[in-house]
Amino acid sequence: xxxxxxxxxxxxxxxxxxxxxxxxxxxxxxxxxxxxxxxxxxxxxxxxxxxxxxxxxxxxxxxxxxxxxxxxxxxxxxxxxxxxxxxxxxxxxxxxxxxxxxxxxxxxxxxxxxxxxxxxxxxxxxxxxxxxxxxxxxxxxxxxxxxxxxxxxxxxxxxxxxxxxxxxxxxxxxxxxxxxxxxxxxxxxxxxxxxxxxxxxxxxxxxxxxxxxxxxxxxxxxxxxxxxxxxxxxxxxxxxxxxxxxxxxxxxxxxxxxxxxxxxxxxxxxxxxxxxxxxxxxxxxxxxxxxxxxxxxxxxxxxxxxxxxxxxxxxxxxxxxxxxxxxxxxxxxxxxxxxxxxxxxxxxxxxxxxxxxxxxxxxxxxxxxxxxxxxxxxxxxxxxxxxxxxxx
Numbered sequence: 001x002x003x004x005x006x007x008x009x010x011x012x013x014x015x016x017x018x019x020x021x022x023x024x025x026x027x028x029x030x031x032x033x034x035x036x037x038x039x040x041x042x043x044x045x046x047x048x049x050x051x052x053x054x055x056x057x058x059x060x061x062x063x064x065x066x067x068x069x070x071x072x073x074x075x076x077x078x079x080x081x082x083x084x085x086x087x088x089x090x091x092x093x094x095x096x097x098x099x100x101x102x103x104x105x106x107x108x109x110x111x112x113x114x115x116x117x118x119x120x121x122x123x124x125x126x127x128x129x130x131x132x133x134x135x136x137x138x139x140x141x142x143x144x145x146x147x148x149x150x151x152x153x154x155x156x157x158x159x160x161x162x163x164x165x166x167x168x169x170x171x172x173x174x175x176x177x178x179x180x181x182x183x184x185x186x187x188x189x190x191x192x193x194x195x196x197x198x199x200x201x202x203x204x205x206x207x208x209x210x211x212x213x214x215x216x217x218x219x220x221x222x223x224x225x226x227x228x229x230x231x232x233x234x235x236x237x238x239x240x241x242x243x244x245x246x247x248x249x250x251x252x253x254x255x256x257x258x259x260x261x262x263x264x265x266x267x268x269x270x271x272x273x274x275x276x277x278x279x280x281x282x283x284x285x286x287x288x289x290x291x292x293x294x295x296x297x298x299x300x301x302x303x304x305x306x307x308x309x310x311x312x313x314x315x316x317x318x319x320x321x322x323x324x325x326x327x328x329x330x331x332x333x334x335x336x337x338x339x340x341x342x343x344x345x346x347x348x349x350x351x352x353x354x355x356x357x358x359x360x361x362x363x364x365x366x367x368x369x370x371x372x373x374x375x376x377x378x379x380x381x382x383x384x385x386x387x388x389x390x391x392x
Contacts, residue, residue: 096161210349270325
């Protein structure tokens with residue numbers, strides 16, 4: 001009996017010890033999690049959606065939500081854009097659009113704003129124009145509520161513009177990818193209707209095509225022999241891998257001048273050329289109001305002031321998403337005068353088949369309590385947004 005009693009006492013002691021060890025283990029796991037969390041806070045980075053647009057101008061612009069007196073945006077991000085497992089997001093960043101709006105100095109604005117975050121099962125391709133359908137039964141986490149100051153801004157070449165708008169979250173957001181994709185519901189009210197176009201993106205969903213945007217245009221750019229403009233036609237397959245990138249040019253000669261030749265250049269950089277920062281003034285070639293915005297890598301000559309050049313794009317999947325830049329210059333041989341193009345373009349090479357989008361946006365300008373917004377029927381459209389935090 002004594003041995004049985006001792007055995008019972010030993011078992012009770014063992015269970016007590018086991019419970020203590022388990023509690024200690026839980027505390028240790030909590031401590032490690034806390035330390036990892038603290039380390040993550042101290043090592044924050046910027047993730048840009050769409051990925052790859054950190055130093056790349058977006059191919060569109062978004063006047064909602066900041067370009068009106070009020071607005072609402074539901075912005076759905078594919079979780080793969082953010083992290084493999086979990087993210088701790090402490091602020092959101094946006095920047096002024098560069099290539100799509102001719103507003104040089106958007107004024108400062110003040111909104112009353114809320115931002116709610118959801119983890120939802122749908123992806124960007126399944127988004128609805130009805131706000132409630134995108135949320136479903138997901139539970140909101142309010143990560144910002146209060147006064148939102150939108151700073152005045154000016155465009156700064158070369159594009160993209162700096163991250164002028166930084167929104168520190170009043171409650172840091174913990175996003176777990178396994179729970180679904182990230183939906184941000186942003187509402188702003190109470191400001192004036194002055195314009196503030198944010199940088200945006202557009203990915204075609206119905207046809208293969210490169211995504212083109214102007215990175216510079218100035219109507220004052222001309223030489224004594226006239227002016228020159230280039231364009232990237234919005235045609236099926238243009239700029240997709242395995243196809244061609246066609247760039248057209250149109251010269252407008254001055255009286256008594258003839259543009260005999262046009263030399264188009266294609267490059268992979270719009271920030272420097274030969275160690276010299278871009279843009280570079282072209283005063284040396286007789287066009288002081290013009291500038292070079294592309295580091296020339298390839299060149300092609302075309303006869304006459306009206307025509308096009310086709311650049312063949314190899315069918316190599318690794319080229320999808322690579323940015324290329326184009327500009328041109330004409331030559332008036334009789335007057336020995338150059339005519340630089342008054343614009344330059346960026347083309348993000350597209351896939352041979354349409355891609356699923358990295359994000360999608362439903363937007364409503366002058367929002368009060370409407371239940372629906374606008375949704376692109378042909379592609380994926382949204383803000384170029386920077387997510388600041390830790391991504392594991």
